Amino acid sequence: MTNVKRPNIIFLSVDELSYSALSAHGCEDVKTPNMDRLLALGVDFSRAYTTCPLCSPARASLATGFYPSENGVEFNTSPLRREYPDIGQLMTQAGYNAVHCGKWHVPGRDVRTSFDCLYYGNDVINACGAEVFDSVTLHAALAFLAKYDSSAPFYLQVGLINPHDICEFLYGFEGKQVPDLSSLNMDLLVKLPSLPDNFDAQSGETRLMRLLRRSPDYLMHTGVAKALAGWAKAQWQVYLWQYYRYVEVVDAAIGRLITALESMPFCDNTVLVFSSDHGESMGGHGLFQKLTLYEESVHVPLAVADYTGRYVEKKGTVCDRLISGVDIFGTICQLAGIPHGTQAKSILPQAGAPFEAPREYVYIECNHWGRAIVDKQYKLIVDYIPTGNGDGMVPRSNTHGFGDIALYDIQNDKGETRDIAAHLPARTNEMLHRLRSHEENMATPPITDGRTLKDIALWEGALKKAYERE
Amino acid sequence: MDALHWSVDHRGHHSVLNYEQRLRHYVSQWQTLIDDTDGFKGERLTFSVLPNYWNGYSSHASKERHFGTVTIARRRAGIQCEVKVEYHSQDAWEITTCHYTAAEGIEGCFSGNAYCGHPKGAFAWAWSGSVQGGHIALEGPRGMRLAREDTPYGVYSNWCLMHRLPQGVFCLLDGLEQVAPQCEMLPLDTWEMEGTRLMGYVLAGRGMPMSFWWADERRRPMIVSHTLQTFVLTKREGLL
Numbered sequence: 001m002t003n004v005k006r007p008n009i010i011f012l013s014v015d016e017l018s019y020s021a022l023s024a025h026g027c028e029d030v031k032t033p034n035m036d037r038l039l040a041l042g043v044d045f046s047r048a049y050t051t052c053p054l055c056s057p058a059r060a061s062l063a064t065g066f067y068p069s070e071n072g073v074e075f076n077t078s079p080l081r082r083e084y085p086d087i088g089q090l091m092t093q094a095g096y097n098a099v100h101c102g103k104w105h106v107p108g109r110d111v112r113t114s115f116d117c118l119y120y121g122n123d124v125i126n127a128c129g130a131e132v133f134d135s136v137t138l139h140a141a142l143a144f145l146a147k148y149d150s151s152a153p154f155y156l157q158v159g160l161i162n163p164h165d166i167c168e169f170l171y172g173f174e175g176k177q178v179p180d181l182s183s184l185n186m187d188l189l190v191k192l193p194s195l196p197d198n199f200d201a202q203s204g205e206t207r208l209m210r211l212l213r214r215s216p217d218y219l220m221h222t223g224v225a226k227a228l229a230g231w232a233k234a235q236w237q238v239y240l241w242q243y244y245r246y247v248e249v250v251d252a253a254i255g256r257l258i259t260a261l262e263s264m265p266f267c268d269n270t271v272l273v274f275s276s277d278h279g280e281s282m283g284g285h286g287l288f289q290k291l292t293l294y295e296e297s298v299h300v301p302l303a304v305a306d307y308t309g310r311y312v313e314k315k316g317t318v319c320d321r322l323i324s325g326v327d328i329f330g331t332i333c334q335l336a337g338i339p340h341g342t343q344a345k346s347i348l349p350q351a352g353a354p355f356e357a358p359r360e361y362v363y364i365e366c367n368h369w370g371r372a373i374v375d376k377q378y379k380l381i382v383d384y385i386p387t388g389n390g391d392g393m394v395p396r397s398n399t400h401g402f403g404d405i406a407l408y409d410i411q412n413d414k415g416e417t418r419d420i421a422a423h424l425p426a427r428t429n430e431m432l433h434r435l436r437s438h439e440e441n442m443a444t445p446p447i448t449d450g451r452t453l454k455d456i457a458l459w460e461g462a463l464k465k466a467y468e469r470e
Numbered sequence: 471m472d473a474l475h476w477s478v479d480h481r482g483h484h485s486v487l488n489y490e491q492r493l494r495h496y497v498s499q500w501q502t503l504i505d506d507t508d509g510f511k512g513e514r515l516t517f518s519v520l521p522n523y524w525n526g527y528s529s530h531a532s533k534e535r536h537f538g539t540v541t542i543a544r545r546r547a548g549i550q551c552e553v554k555v556e557y558h559s560q561d562a563w564e565i566t567t568c569h570y571t572a573a574e575g576i577e578g579c580f581s582g583n584a585y586c587g588h589p590k591g592a593f594a595w596a597w598s599g600s601v602q603g604g605h606i607a608l609e610g611p612r613g614m615r616l617a618r619e620d621t622p623y624g625v626y627s628n629w630c631l632m633h634r635l636p637q638g639v640f641c642l643l644d645g646l647e648q649v650a651p652q653c654e655m656l657p658l659d660t661w662e663m664e665g666t667r668l669m670g671y672v673l674a675g676r677g678m679p680m681s682f683w684w685a686d687e688r689r690r691p692m693i694v695s696h697t698l699q700t701f702v703l704t705k706r707e708g709l710l
Contacts, residue, residue: 131698139595174482245679
């Protein structure tokens, strides 16, 4: 342990916020002055990716520094393996006052056993409910900051749920005839946002992604998908408009939190890390919600606002290092001086030491069989083909065959509109090689949890059919 | 039986099973409401809060869940009213009370208290603020600043709107805490429910997701449906 005073750390997470949905990131249809301010207070990491575009798997990675297929949380119902310590336990062991409020959503690990829990809903906050829970979560966090007077540093984890309420807004279209909301003349007040340029793009979409979001074999959100199938483009614009309003609601909440923090005497010894568990499709590729490996779903905002002045040399910097969701865990551990022994890297320099070597790529999982490798220029998306033998094994490149493979040049084709795998076989193979190498270094424990096996069986049947059919 | 308007119809996959039954029960009692409180020193409105969805909030969520109750008491004081709001949110396990002064919109000082009495983590929170000449200021305890905002528009809280819907563009101080700088009530539709003719509006604007407001001919809200919660007027009382 160095003599440097350990900082207070706040990890502020939101839910379903895409990187591109901030005004600081060029979105002209939304006003996010407070998140923009956070980015300007430290480093705006412009290439941060979730480990999985689904709440619980992404959050379990943030909490443990391990990928979903390692820690066991591959679906929203899969429990975290007991042997993986979480950030609350580690921070408490390191002498931090580790406190949590709001959404946690890591199944199998009661947040109240790992943290001093300030607020966690009535029963338990599960997936959603921003309109009900976020203001109380914020009250709890503000009350904590207002009375904090311990000499020990704190680790405050605040889980706000918005803009996730867009999912419930969409559920409102299930099973009933809702008229075209664009006829409500909302453009009297605000111009409806344009649809993204990649609204119609489906080039190279893998069968798993089609199954998750588009196919008639669809296993979740079917009511929403059916309702949206008849939408005119203007209705997609209304959905986007509404999404941006949820973003603005959570932005205002963040504004109160950071304004409050800045008026507290301990602020100058505080580092605030801000990110989202995953993104939102926002009509990209004609899709809604998440669960795809497209940029809208996996590329998230990440900021480290350094009020101490010890970790960030120049405030307002944009850093294009590739960052995985597990690295947020690594960074928080490093700030607290906790060794963790995971693949997570810190994204900040150690005191008096250089940055850890940047990642050459990030690795992303999706719904057990989906994988993506993202490097500076390209993204590879690949399905594993189910074996169908129900062996309860995580698919890895040394045990499972590849199904559909797509390659996108995300530097020059940000909307992922053109699959170029067939045109660049050498590059595609290089990316597949990275996938193999990465997985060779991962833990692959057998899956024994009954709920997870049930989910796998459900999806496996549908995915097998999709591969047999075409 | 009158059909539910789509904007308040939450009977789909994710709704509580008895949502419609309870909504209709409350609406059927509108006939017993006193029509106006002009002869009183004030009025007290009570809204029941129905959950639009249950699935996903909690693995233990009850389909019979009741979200809570809001009472808004307005007592005349000169040309203005002193307003006291109590919101018992059973699902969030928080009781919020607010005080403010308003003619139509808010002007002057206001305060709010929130108490979460959950047995596994109780806490209390309090804030105060003011609206003066279009400047909104919010503060917490120990000199904690929360927000500063200037607006060219009149400032209303969502609780003001429950009394009577404003016209034109306004700034919404939602829950007396959250600033939505530019909002408007846009006409939606008309609908008749249990003999009451209702005019529908959409509240929309910067910082405010759309919600649906059904008011009587005097622009007094009877049903308000947000993304997750539907408020139904259940009582209107005159205050002596």
